[in-house]
Structure formats: structure tokens, C-alpha cells
Amino acid sequence: IARAYHEKVISHYESPRNVGSLNKNDFDVGTGLVGAPACGDVMKLQIRVDEQGIISDVKFKTFGCGSAIASSSYMTERVKGLSLEDAGKIKNTEIAKELCLPPVKLHCSMLAEDAIRSAIRDYQAKRSTMANPKKPGFIDVSQSAATGETVATAHPGQ
Ligand code: FES
Structure with a gap:
């Protein structure tokens, strides 16, 4: 009888590494939450990033x-x-190869690729909001790239 799963999959499945959650509200945490439309499975992956931009916890x-x-x-x-840049380059094909996943299980590894990218994007969005806080009552005046018009955007605060 052919085994349904390769032993590497079974090893991770029976003793998964780094299961749990980080506080998604922490300023240094990025959260990725993705789903696979094909089967409805859902994956949450969170990273904590240190001052040097290195992933220190997952x-x-x-x-x-x-x-x-x-x-x-x-x-x-x-x-x-890893740095965020290097982590964002990891492909599902690498995971599938490492775990010897059959073709019908490729979308499962895709979920992991999507999840790390989504976590990185979430972290970066959080950092850019922190770097450019919109102060209550602040009015943003900028030029529209499309029309050249000056656009004023009010941020009235809470
Ligand atoms: Fe959907 Fe594996 S069967 S993630």
C-alpha cells in the first residue's frame, strides 16, 4: 500500500514547529491570514521583526x-x-520539493507562500503607518498624479 504522505510531512504534522499566536497588535508583528479557495483550508502565519529587519519569531x-x-x-x-526580503522570495515549489508533495497537494504549499507574503505586507503597512501618522485635524495637500490638480484630503481624526 502506497503511503499517502511522505515521512517529512508526517514528521511536521505530528510535531509541528512553532504553533501558536503572536499578539497581532504588537508594533513589530505582521500577520498573514490566507485561505485556499480550492478546499477552504485556512492558514495564519505571524512574524516578529527585530530592529535590523530580521524575522526573530514566527x-x-x-x-x-x-x-x-x-x-x-x-x-x-x-x-x-531571515530578512524580510529573503523570506518574501521563498517559493511554494521549494516547500513542495522539500516535503515531496504530490501535484494535487501543491496548493497546500501555495498557502504557506501566500501566508508569509501576507504577513510581510501587513508588517510593512503597519510600519509605514507608524512612520507617517495622520494627525487628527491634519489636512493632506498633494498633487494628483493623474490630473495635476491639487487635492486636499482632510483627516478629521476620531
Ligand atoms: Fe487544501 Fe491542503 S487540501 S490546503
Whole structure:
């Protein structure tokens, strides 16, 4: 009888690494939450980023198949200690190869690629909001790139 899963998948599935959550409101945490339309499985992957832009902590929670759990577990180990740039370059094909996933399970590894990218985007969006806080009552005057008109945008605050 052919085994449904490769032993590397089973290893990650039986003892997944870095399961859990980080506080999504922490200023140095990025959260990625993605779903696979094909099957409805959902993956949450969170990164904590240090001052140097290096991923210092990673946690995941996956509600999905064994391959999705193994892919996210593998991804957490893979990105710890990497820069955001390098982490964003990891491809699902690398995960699928490492875990020997069959073609029908490729979308499970895609979920892990989507999740890390989504976490990085969330972190970067949070940082840029912090760098350019819109103060209450602040009026933003800028030139529209499309029409050349001056556009004033009011940010009345809460
Ligand atoms: Fe959907 Fe694996 S079957 S993530």
C-alpha cells in the first residue's frame, strides 16, 4: 500500500514547529491570514521583526490538511532568522520539493507562500503607518498624479 504522505510531512504534522499566536497588535508583528479557495483550508502565519529587519519569531495556526500543516510548519523554520526580503522570495515549489508533495497537494504549499507574503505586507503597512501618522485635524495637500490638480484630503481624526 502506497503511503499517502511522505515521512517529512508526517514528521511536521505530528510535531509541528512553532504553533501558536503572536499578539497581532504588537508594533513589530505582521500577520498573514490566507485561505485556499480550492478546499477552504485556512492558514495564519505571524512574524516578529527585530530592529535590523530580521524575522526573530514566527508562529502559525493552520486549519487544513496534513500537507498544509506541514508546509506552514516548514515555512516557520525556514524564515526564522531571515530578512524580510529573503523570506518574501521563498517559493511554494521549494516547500513542495522539500516535503515531496504530490501535484494535487501543491496548493497546500501555495498557502504557506501566500501566508508569509501576507504577513510581510501587513508588517510593512503597519510600519509605514507608524512612520507617517495622520494627525487628527491634519489636512493632506498633494498633487494628483493623474490630473495635476491639487487635492486636499482632510483627516478629521476620531
Ligand atoms: Fe487544501 Fe491542503 S487540501 S490546503
